[in-house]
Amino acid sequence: MVPLTLPELEKTALKIRRHVIEMIHAAGSGHPGGSLSATDILVSLYFGNILKFDHRNPKAEKRDRFILSYGHVAPAYYAVLAEMGVFNEDLLLNLRSLDSSLQGHPSKVHADFVETSTGSLGQGLSVGAGMALALKSKKAKEKVVVLSSDGEQNEGSHWEAVMFAGHHSLGNLNLIIDQNCMQVGGMTTEVLNLEPLAEKYHASGWDVYQTDGHDFRRLLTSLSNFNNKGNKPRVVIARTIRGKGVSFMEGNEKYHACTLSEEECKRALNELVKG
Amino acid sequence: MEKSMRDAFGEAMLELAEKNERVFGLTADLSSSVRLEAFGEKFTNRFFNVGVAEANLIGVxxxxxxxxxxxxxxxxxxxxxxxxxxxxxxxxxxxxxxVKLVGSHAGLSNYGDGATAQSVCDLALMRALPEMKIICPADANQVKKAVFAAAKIEGPVYLRLSRAETPVFTNEKDLFSFGKAEVLRKGKKLTIISCGSLVYNCLKVGEQLDAEVINLHTLKPFDRETILNSAKKTGKVLSVEEHSIFGGLGSAVAEALAQDPVPLKMMGIADSFGQSARSYSELLERYGLTSEDIAREAKSL
Incomplete structure (x- = not known):
């Protein structure tokens, strides 16, 4: 696929955000705040050609492995996959319905395109590290990309994997942190301070890049460092805004997990019309 | 002859990895305790000590x-x-x-280290999980077969091993039928069902009392048919396990018998943790799991 131009990326992201709102409204519950902060990252990965991925064959052996470690932002992920053509857009409104492949959190048992079931925080990077080891062992050229949140950085098991990846020189393992600075209980600095986050990764043997998670030009420049080579895993810490794109949701803790009323849905969609 | 299941596990892993190049061995800094040292030396590219990090051990x-x-x-x-x-x-x-999960030092077999190191709730945890299969071999010979069987099964398996040197009494040449309860001894007076190394004690008691003795080496899937047939035949059931009486083998048997009632007495560790002792047998005595205890309960049924 030819990567989209910057205006095209903006336009696609707007469409994804509209889907996110409509999906969560239809489902009656979900996580709009994180889904909207993750949207530009996900759009960059798939439409900016950071991931080697064939929508006609999402489980092709020669694909980059992508793990959405903080599974609760699944609506944005599903919307991106639908937009890529993995499945029909109509399916999106089945989010969280009985027997749907679009479970509230990505489920490998329900959806074949999912690499690993996630939703319980602190597990994605470990599984990604195992996949990275496996790919190295098979001498495969593909890379592993894990998307995590700053809230997930609280999990001790995540840091077990950070140390493991550094120690084993997993140069084919790549991580993005959607740093919207908020978690369920409030600001990350108030709940459990992570700083200095970049230094922690440095100290564990990782290459660290910091960027603006809503500026496609800067985001793509940082993400283009992702590869399968070298002897250091790498992390892109992307500063984002929870609820990005919808004024009344931006930085508003009410919109971590919630239902979206008809009125809220309408107001949000009205804002998501032009870039 | 006595042999530890963990020794048999280490040997089986060497043999399995030789035959199947997809087999990896991983541990969280307990290579020597789970007998994976030789494996690690021989299959350097297929062995990982992830450090003292069990959550990451699972993820990797x-x-x-x-x-x-x-x-x-x-x-x-x-x-x-x-x-x-x-x-x-x-x-x-x-x-x-x-993934094949191997829980060694199960039950009271890590006698010296005390309650923090003694696993009396693991079967309850694993039984509750959909997709999980559970194998609890009765001796070192059966461990080897269980390791090979686990490798053939597609999907999650939990293999429960003892640290203790325990009697080797099953025949090396006998087939291991995963999922099938093994009637080790036919009998008329009662049915004794157990798994792990205590099966040996049960067998001794079974010979004294003309009891039918079943080695339920596969706890999940549960071989309901064999258990119910035997229970109906003898009319009385005694379950014996090195695990809490809640959620383990006895509970599995009770779940089946509750729908088709036959009197059942459950022997196990009564809602408590273990403790340190100078020997394994001292703990089996304290928690009432010796051959004498089993015989007494069997007679009282």
Whole structure:
């Protein structure tokens, strides 16, 4: 696929955000705040050609492995996959319905395109590290990309994997942190301070890049460092805004997990019309 | 002859990895305790000591499994499954990942270290998980067969091992039928059902009392048919396990018998943790799991 131009990326992201709102409204519950902060990252990965991925064959052996470690932002992920053509857009409104492949959190048992079931925080990077080891062992050229949140950085098991990846020189393992600075209980600095986050990764043997998670030009420049080579895993810490794109949701803790009323849905969609 | 199941596990892993190049061995800094040292020296590219990090041990194993390998992740049963239940619930079972979990030093067999190191709740944890299969071999000979059987099964398996030197009494040449309760001795007076090394004690008691003795080496899937047939035939059942009386083998038997009632007495560790002792047998005595205890309960049924 030819990567989209910057205006095209903006336009696609707007469409994804509209889907996110409509999906969560239809489902009656979900996580709009994180889904909207993750949207530009996900759009960059798939439409900016950071991931080697064939929508006609999402489980092709020669694909980059992508793990959405903080599974609760699944609506944005599903919307991106639908937009890529993995499945029909109509399916999106089945989010969280009985027997749907679009479970509230990505489920490998329900959806074949999912690499690993996630939703319980602190597990994605470990599984990604195992996949990275496996790919190295098979001498495969593909890379592993894990998307995590700053809230997930609280999990001790995540840091077990950070140390493991550094120690084993997993140069084919790549991580993005959607740093919207908020978690369920409030600001990350108030709940459990992570700083200095970049230094922690440095100290564990990782290459660290910091960027603006809503500026496609800067985001793509940082993400283009992702590869399968070298002897250091790498992390892109992307500063984002929870609820990005919808004024009344931006930085508003009410919109971590919630239902979206008809009125809220309408107001949000009205804002998501032009870039 | 006595032999520890963990020794048999180490030997079986060497043989299995020789035959099957998809087999990996992983541990959380307990290579010597789970007898994976020789494996690590021989198969340097297929062995990982992830450090004292059981949650990551599971995640890394899942990653390997999803890419087509067959990882055996081994630690003490208190830590695996004890410490990483959620990783097993989500990353192993909800992915149907082909990971083999090996919980060594199960039950009271780590007698010296005390309650923190003694695993008396692991079966309850693993039984509750969809997709999980549970094998609890009765002796060293059966461990080897169980390791090979686990490698052939597609999906999650929990293999429960004892640290203790225990009698080797099953025949090396006998077939191991995964999923099938093994009637070791036919009898008329009652049915004694057990798993793990206590099966040996049960067998001795069975000979004294003309009891039917069943080695339920596969706890899940549960061989309901064999258990119910035997229970109906003898009319009385005694379950014996080195595990809490809640949620383990006895509970599995009770669940089946509750729908088709036959009197059942459950022997196990009565809602308590273990403690330190100078020998394994001292603990079996304290918690009422010796041959004499089993015989007494069998007679009182």
């Amino acid at each position: 194993s899942v990653g390997l499994a999803l890419e087509g390998f067959i990882p055996f992740a081994a630690s003490f049963a208190v830590f695996l499954p004890g410490r990483c239940f959620d990783q097993i619930r989500v990353s192993v079972c909800q992915n149907k990942a082909n």
